[in-house]
Amino acid sequence: MTRIFLAGYGGVGRAFHDLVVAEAASLRSKPQVVAIARRAGVRSDPEGIAPGAFDDAAPAADTALQFAKDGAYDVLVELTPTDLDTGGAALDHVRAALARGKHVVTANKGPVVVAYRELMDLARANGAQFRFEGTVAGAVPVLNTHDRCLTGNPVTRVDGILNGTSNFILTRMMDEGLDFDAALEEAQALGYAEADPTNDVDGYDAAAKIVILANHVLGLDIGMKDVACTGIRSVSAGAIRLARTQGYAIRLIGSVDAETGRARVAPRLVPRTSSLNVTGPLNVVRYRTKHAGPLTFVGRGAGGMETATAVLSDLASLD
Amino acid sequence: MTRIFLAGYGGVGRAFHDLVVAEAASLRSKPQVVAIARRAGVRSDPEGIAPGAFDDAAPAADTALQFAKDGAYDVLVELTPTDLDTGGAALDHVRAALARGKHVVTANKGPVVVAYRELMDLARANGAQFRFEGTVAGAVPVLNTHDRCLTGNPVTRVDGILNGTSNFILTRMMDEGLDFDAALEEAQALGYAEADPTNDVDGYDAAAKIVILANHVLGLDIGMKDVACTGIRSVSAGAIRLARTQGYAIRLIGSVDAETGRARVAPRLVPRTSSLNVTGPLNVVRYRTKHAGPLTFVGRGAGGMETATAVLSDLASLD
Numbered sequence: 001m002t003r004i005f006l007a008g009y010g011g012v013g014r015a016f017h018d019l020v021v022a023e024a025a026s027l028r029s030k031p032q033v034v035a036i037a038r039r040a041g042v043r044s045d046p047e048g049i050a051p052g053a054f055d056d057a058a059p060a061a062d063t064a065l066q067f068a069k070d071g072a073y074d075v076l077v078e079l080t081p082t083d084l085d086t087g088g089a090a091l092d093h094v095r096a097a098l099a100r101g102k103h104v105v106t107a108n109k110g111p112v113v114v115a116y117r118e119l120m121d122l123a124r125a126n127g128a129q130f131r132f133e134g135t136v137a138g139a140v141p142v143l144n145t146h147d148r149c150l151t152g153n154p155v156t157r158v159d160g161i162l163n164g165t166s167n168f169i170l171t172r173m174m175d176e177g178l179d180f181d182a183a184l185e186e187a188q189a190l191g192y193a194e195a196d197p198t199n200d201v202d203g204y205d206a207a208a209k210i211v212i213l214a215n216h217v218l219g220l221d222i223g224m225k226d227v228a229c230t231g232i233r234s235v236s237a238g239a240i241r242l243a244r245t246q247g248y249a250i251r252l253i254g255s256v257d258a259e260t261g262r263a264r265v266a267p268r269l270v271p272r273t274s275s276l277n278v279t280g281p282l283n284v285v286r287y288r289t290k291h292a293g294p295l296t297f298v299g300r301g302a303g304g305m306e307t308a309t310a311v312l313s314d315l316a317s318l319d
Numbered sequence: 320m321t322r323i324f325l326a327g328y329g330g331v332g333r334a335f336h337d338l339v340v341a342e343a344a345s346l347r348s349k350p351q352v353v354a355i356a357r358r359a360g361v362r363s364d365p366e367g368i369a370p371g372a373f374d375d376a377a378p379a380a381d382t383a384l385q386f387a388k389d390g391a392y393d394v395l396v397e398l399t400p401t402d403l404d405t406g407g408a409a410l411d412h413v414r415a416a417l418a419r420g421k422h423v424v425t426a427n428k429g430p431v432v433v434a435y436r437e438l439m440d441l442a443r444a445n446g447a448q449f450r451f452e453g454t455v456a457g458a459v460p461v462l463n464t465h466d467r468c469l470t471g472n473p474v475t476r477v478d479g480i481l482n483g484t485s486n487f488i489l490t491r492m493m494d495e496g497l498d499f500d501a502a503l504e505e506a507q508a509l510g511y512a513e514a515d516p517t518n519d520v521d522g523y524d525a526a527a528k529i530v531i532l533a534n535h536v537l538g539l540d541i542g543m544k545d546v547a548c549t550g551i552r553s554v555s556a557g558a559i560r561l562a563r564t565q566g567y568a569i570r571l572i573g574s575v576d577a578e579t580g581r582a583r584v585a586p587r588l589v590p591r592t593s594s595l596n597v598t599g600p601l602n603v604v605r606y607r608t609k610h611a612g613p614l615t616f617v618g619r620g621a622g623g624m625e626t627a628t629a630v631l632s633d634l635a636s637l638d
Contacts, residue, residue: 152346
């Protein structure tokens with residue numbers, strides 16, 4: 001049995017808990033959630049915790065960091081809120097777990113963006129694994145496909161639509177002729193965009209994913225400050241209409257090239273029939289490979305259950 | 320060092336030989352081609368064979384089957400011509416290698432279509448691995464992504480464009496208004512179609528790939544006779560024109576559904592902006608997953624070097 005410490009119990013955390021229970025039988029390691037950290041504190045039960053069991057429980061004394069440091073578990077699943085500037089509390093949790101030789105699986109971009117090399121080194125030094133498929137493109141297994149299915153065919157460039165919220169907004173602007181503000185309001189009403197949409201519409205979320213792809217897939221060593229980042233606030237309904245009449249869509253594209261080292265996120269014209277032109281909340285990642293041209297991966301880039309499948313596949317790979 | 324017996328030395332075989340030499344340093348197992356079977360016979364050299372070294376050599380005495388049975392090698396790379404009816408000589412080579420506990424990597428659909436379960440069982444019984452990423456969608460790692468990156472998120476249906484030749488023909492008919500015969504002639508002149516185009520344009524090649532996906536990814540147990548197969552000979556320029564005016568393309572789509580067990584290959588209408596609508600010689604595979612909706616993979620579905628990258632990634636996974 002693999003004992004899981006689940007830190008963070010929002011949409012992804014709850015979906016992961018449901019999923020791991022539903023699919024436990026299909027996994028060799030028979031994973032079981034034995035501790036859950038929420039804002040109120042950590043509750044643990046070595047016999048395993050059922051989904052919903054702790055919803056009404058009184059606050060516990062332990063903090064997530066304390067449990068990461070001395071609790072009894074095999075794998076930390078880190079799903080607390082993202083902080084792209086400092087890595088947030090998640091960075092401390094990950095450090096504490098890896099330092100003890102515990103594996104870490106996360107969908108939290110913060111620690112990966114802020115401290116990729118430090119954490120990979122720390123994992124290696126302690127015989128642990130650090131996996132983060134869920135940080136990029138939700139359910140689409142772009143990192144693990146690179147790691148496990150493309151040996152001998154190096155990836156030399158990455159382009160992609162990595163933020164479903166801004167892609168939803170651009171799609172609605174294109175399909176319905178809405179201007180940016182109206183499309184953003186609709187996205188907020190539908191739950192695709194947050195009250196403060198900065199990370200999504202100004203391109204920072206996409207830039208964070210480009211940083212992860214650059215460092216992990218291309219072997220570069222860059223941070224957020226190295227990504228030239230333009231969001232979609234200034235994309236006008238008129239520009240989208242004009243592009244459409246010429247057979248193009250306007251999409252927020254993230255790119256990074258191994259040869260030039262140049263990384264950017266910006267609105268770009270994409271032929272409507274291109275496989276890079278995906279609609280609505282979908283994500284797409286296109287790898288340019290050394291020996292076999294482009295490989296393109298498309299799927300749902302966000303959502304609790306979608307991201308949870310990426311976390312579970314990472315967990316399964318630790319078997 | 321991993322000693323490779325390369326059976327078959329056509330376009331894919333030669334590309335694989337070039338690739339394995341170019342990328343050997345990046346592979347843990349340091350693979351080396353120590354024997355090559357061509358029509359004229361087998362030449363071997365335990366020190367390793369350089370690309371082109373045997374091009375003008377006199378015929379050798381051994382047959383591929385003889386060497387598979389008693390030659391000194393670790394992995395059989397089976398790239399002889401495909402026979403979808405009987406499995407051809409390749410089936411005997413694969414059986415002989417697996418029975419000795421040698422790993423087998425192939426891009427030859429014949430043995431996999433004709434004897435999937437027998438060969439998987441034989442491999443297991445002898446502690447060997449049988450890998451065949453290169454049989455489906457060329458460079459696109461659809462089988463290994465399923466095997467290694469989607470644990471806990473079962474695939475329940477597969478749809479795809481699995482034959483680049485017929486997709487090239489349909490694309491030319493759509494873009495240039497050509498009729499089928501003219502587009503076929505062009506494809507033959509460009510080397511995309513063979514003199515006898517039956518396997519490609521009548522859908523048998525796509526059907527073979529559907530059989531492999533059905534058995535390996537969906538866990539079904541079907542053969543060629545179970546695929547309802549219609550090719551593209553009867554697709555008219557007029558039908559394509561009409562579809563286009565409505566925002567659709569006509570594509571040769573292969574499908575198989577785990578729940579119904581129904582498998583088919585047939586021309587179908589696809590929205591032009593769908594990620595299933597890929598153009599030219601590209602292939603696309605779309606997995607419907609249980610927990611995260613559709614995942615779509617696009618890339619070059621044929622070509623010597625493209626297929627060789629799939630073979631090499633299988634080889635690397637044996638490390």
